[in-house]
């Protein structure tokens with residue numbers, strides 16, 4: 001694995017998929033404010049379903065972390081962002097777009113929820129961090145590509161603001177740091193297990209944006225549901 005950090009190694013193993021996520025046309029359209037209302041509505045309706053399992057996963061990280069120092073940032077993020085800012089954003093944005101908070105999950109959403117629910121119930125802290133890290137790091141990746149000024153529409157602008165800036169960057173650095181700390185002494189089998197989860201999460205992120213851009217299940221999402 002040479003001198004690269006474990007998190008960097010994981011990310012590199014997932015190219016070109018990773019770059020496809022952080023430069024995805026739908027994400028880039030959010031950064032310029034050109035993602036159409038219909039696409040944003042569809043995307044946020046599905047993401048609201050995603051965020052429910054994601055929030056549960058943050059709770060599992062509090063419970064399964066191996067140090068007190070690690071539990072604290074998860075608890076802080078849960079209280080300050082996931083259950084407050086992000087939640088009110090969803091309600092306001094979906095109201096503005098005529099969307100609903102109870103949309104039936106698309107296949108990719110169901111597959112993502114299944115992955116999060118599996119690692120949550122496993123209580124395997126390293127696998128939990130792997131999924132959280134993909135979700136937050138790749139969102140930082142696309143959101144930090146936004147030019148200035150940010151889009152006028154709050155639906156686009158606030159979604160970008162929630163996923164970039166010094167605090168979000170520090171949160172991603174913390175998640176990467178946890179992977180690096182725990183990944184330092186892994187044997188081959190365990191490293192592969194983490195990579196499998198990391199890679200699946202990256203593939204799902206891509207399919208999630210694909211679904212928002214074109215409202216029918218991608219081939220990839222279909223095959224995950226048949227796993």
Ligand SMILES: Cc1ncc(CN)c(N)n1
Pocket residue numbers: 047050051135136139205208
């Ligand atoms: C699908 C997905 N992935 C990641 C994030 C970032 N929290 C999100 N809101 N939605």
